[in-house]
Amino acid sequence: MPQEAWIDALPQAVLLTRAGLVTRLNAAASRLWGVSQERANGRPVLEIVRRHTLETLVERGGELELEVSGRTLRCTATHHEDYGALIVEDVTEHRRREAELREATAVLSHEFRTPVAALRGVLEALEYDMPQDLAQNFVRQGLQETERLARLVEDLAVGFRPTRARTLPLAEAFARAERLLSSELSAKHTSLTFGQDYLVRADPDKLLQVLLNLIENALKYGPAGEPIHVRTAARGTWIEVSVLDSGPAIPDTETLFQAHTRGKTAHGQGSGMGLYIVRSIVHGWGGQAWAERNEEEGRNAFSFTLPGVAGLGQG
Known part of the structure; x- marks a missing residue:
């Protein structure tokens, strides 16, 4: 009927019932359950929605959320005497x-x-x-x-x-990091050494944030008095930066970069977000971030890559 055309324009899936039988599906509901209005008309609710939880929801009324094929669906049902209505809304983006x-x-x-x-x-x-x-x-x-x-x-x-990326020498970021960490380095009787300088393309503040996070981790988990090395190397058009420490071997290094995850040897309070932040920043400029154990040197290496710029330190 023309006066009911509005229901097919709704983005939510709508199913109407009477005495437990389907009387109306809108266009979104037909797409969701793969059933046409003609085929659904007069059939039991369970035959259309194919979930006992939704059948019960229609009978009793209420609200619930379902995870279906990677999507989050918010399902709301009302019931009055013999009549019922089920409204299903895709809230995946909202939940994200x-x-x-x-x-x-x-x-x-x-x-x-x-x-x-x-x-x-x-x-x-x-x-x-x-x-x-x-x-x-x-x-x-x-x-x-x-x-x-x-x-x-x-x-x-x-x-x-917009990202404030610019061309800068790595030495500039290293100097800022060393200055900001000077009191922590003194407290641990530790020094920083840096590898060859390179020109890179990055947001200076974000690069500093990555360096501070990795060096602070090395200070926290490495032995006092052992120098922390920041090694650099050219990898094609990318520059690899590695923060090396002499702390205990770290098992399952990949999980360390997940949100709210801390290593088994971690001590004190912490949210487990540090390395997750590092990887998120590095992925933002198209690089990679990882950790590995160099058994020959007896060191942990926390590394990342960033875009290089032809010039300083590159032949």
Whole structure:
């Protein structure tokens, strides 16, 4: 009937019933269950939806979600006397966006935890009387952590603006990382050594974020006093950067890059998001990120690639 044409224009699948028998399917429902209106008319609900959970939902009313062939369907049913209606909506994209929001929240929690904790420690220490040179040292540490926080706040806008990629020498990013980590390096009596310089194409802040994450992991899990090496090499048009530490061998390195995953030897608090963040950033510029154990050297290598630029360090 022409006055019912509106129901076929709905994006949701709609099934109407009377006394447990189907009286109407709209176009979306016909596509969903692969049954025409003519064939469905007068048949039991179960013959059309082919799921006892949906049959029961139509009988009793209510709401549920189903996972069907990789899609998330929100099913809502109403029932009044002999009449019933089932509305099915594909909410896969909505659920994906919710998952991304939860992931972003976890990322922010992970990234802000370290500088906030460090600033708290600095402020608590400054409450006490101490020699002027020691107090100045705490102030310097606080300023370094404030710089990290400022960078993180700036990074919040990355998803809403074009990537700020530019050509830069790796040495520039290495120098920034070493400066920001100087207090942590001193506390662990550890030094950083860097490999050959190369020109690369990347967002400088994101490259720094990757380096800080990998070097901080090496500081956390490597033995105190052992230098941390950042090795570089050209791989065709890509530059490979590896952060090497002398910590214990890591089993199942691939799972470390999954969200909310920490290594079996991990200690202390942590969200397990650090390496997930690294891989996400590196994939953003088209590179790869991985971890492996070099048994000959007795070291763990956490590596990533980024686009190289013909010139410095390349023949």
